[in-house]
């Protein structure tokens with residue numbers, strides 16, 4: 349098997365110790381950095397799909413994302429020379445009044461693994477913090493808002509409203525979290541909803557490309 | 559009419575209940591505590607608690623707890639500065655369980671409210687939180703914790719052992735002093751769609767510790783173990799049964815509770831199926847509540863099922879929702895038990 353294929357395989361099973369060495373070996377074998385990155389992104393898509401299907405669980409997803417991050421570290425010096433492969437910047441955060449972050453962190457990893465540059469503004473973030481982050485970062489293509497409490501569903505709506513009213517443009521808004529439904533997402537004017545981190549990454553790519 | 563406790567026992571034993579058990583009614587034994595269960599003892603009293611809008615405090619395990627004024631509940635803080643365990647392989651150097659050696663006089667202070675419980679009507683129920691898994695992620699944050707199961711399994715097992723031993727010693731003191739009839743123990747094992755750990759991993763790390771802990775309570779005369787876990791965990795029910803859980807409280811709708819009752823009724827009972835996420839919301843109405851309660855009661859039936867809000871104690875985030883559910887359950891009892 350070519351080293352680049354091994355990279356993908358080992359990302360899927362979350363071999364954090366193996367991946368950096370394999371990435372280096374793939375580079376040595378002559379694979380282009382952006383192709384190796386793509387192999388890892390493809391690997392994470394497999395991980396996301398398996399998670400959505402209930403075949404793997406949160407720890408498996410975390411170690412896969414960690415393995416990819418380790419691989420990217422090795423890749424970084426070689427990547428900077430090549431043309432950008434980024435799908436754009438994604439601002440992500442949990443809305444005001446809500447401190448849950450496990451789901452948001454997973455979504456962060458998966459959207460990041462799909463090829464976005466992530467800006468994580470953290471938990472309990474007021475609408476103007478999202479707006480500030482959109483203004484302060486280049487090439488924002490996606491804003492992802494997480495809410496885990498029924499008490500913060502109104503804050504999710506407030507956040508989407510405020511972002512729309514700010515007049516800022518050029519990005520899509522995706523929302524999610526346990527009490528959020530596709531219907532609610534539509535009602536509050538978000539562009540997309542996804543039930544879990546794997547499908548969030550797929551949806552993200554889809555709406556940004558549209 | 560059966561008493562609340564008789565009616566509960568009839569329900570979970572497949573006997574002749576004369577109405578639905580109404581949420582937490584049979585465990586509601588201490589009017590002075592927020593959840594209506596016994597929550598005070600010298601160890602709990604010594605662990606600092608944070609109040610809403612107050613500065614963060616360190617609890618008995620050294621976990622920093624914050625409660626900003628604008629959020630509905632307290633939270634463990636897990637930035638690099640505040641995590642208790644930064645490196646799981648070094649946990650022994652930093653984890654120190656709270657002391658358990660309080661003089662008898664301290665325990666005696668809590669006994670009057672145990673004596674005051676009307677044992678004909680309700681069970682002497684002790685509320686316990688957090689669980690073993692929760693204690694683990696409180697110490698290091700969920701991400702680090704879940705990764706550690708893969709990267710440092712032995713260290714995780716050792717820490718679980720340490721936490722379990724402490725919980726067993728605590729359990730002994732509770733039994734010696736309070737002779738509880740029911741333990742309602744929290745430990746959330748998943749999100750609303752999946753368990754945090756795969757069943758294999760869950761079995762490997764948690765089955766034995768829980769068997770020991772809950773088994774000990776049973777040996778000491780505790781009648782019922784009620785385990786609170788408001789997440790998807792249908793895949794873990796066989797382990798719950800093996801641990802001697804009598805009632806799984808908090809089973810959310812995504813578990814397909816009526817299927818679970820068909821499969822496991824008689825071995826374990828299910829309390830919940832009325833999700834906070836669905837009814838406990840700003841725009842709730844009595845009609846919305848009744849619709850969910852009706853579905854739950856009709857689908858699940860009279861045996862091995864207790865209709866209940868999924869959260870781990872009586873009450874709700876929005877005022878009035880809990881009572882609205884209770885009224886709706888009474889209505890269903892009139893209809894279905896004629």
Ligand code: B12
Nearest residue numbers: 447448449451494497498524525526544545629631749750
């Ligand atoms: C773990 C947990 C906690 C932990 C959180 C630790 C942490 N660092 O986040 C602790 C114990 C600290 C906690 C605290 C509280 N919690 Co809590 N918690 C949970 C629990 C059990 C699981 C949530 C979780 O992490 N799931 C795991 C992740 C992987 O799943 P997820 O969050 O759903 O995310 C996935 C999807 O939703 C989606 N997703 C998430 N975000 C986004 C964003 C986008 C853009 C997209 C596309 C998708 C997406 O993808 C994720 C991955 O697949 C839920 C119960 C439940 N069944 O959900 C309650 C729950 C959310 N909590 C609840 C409550 C009430 C609280 C407290 C108020 C309790 C208290 N009194 O202290 C506090 C709240 C503090 C606050 N202000 O936020 C309630 C909410 C009830 C309600 N009315 O809404 C729940 C539902 C439990 C219940 N039934 O009572 N909680």
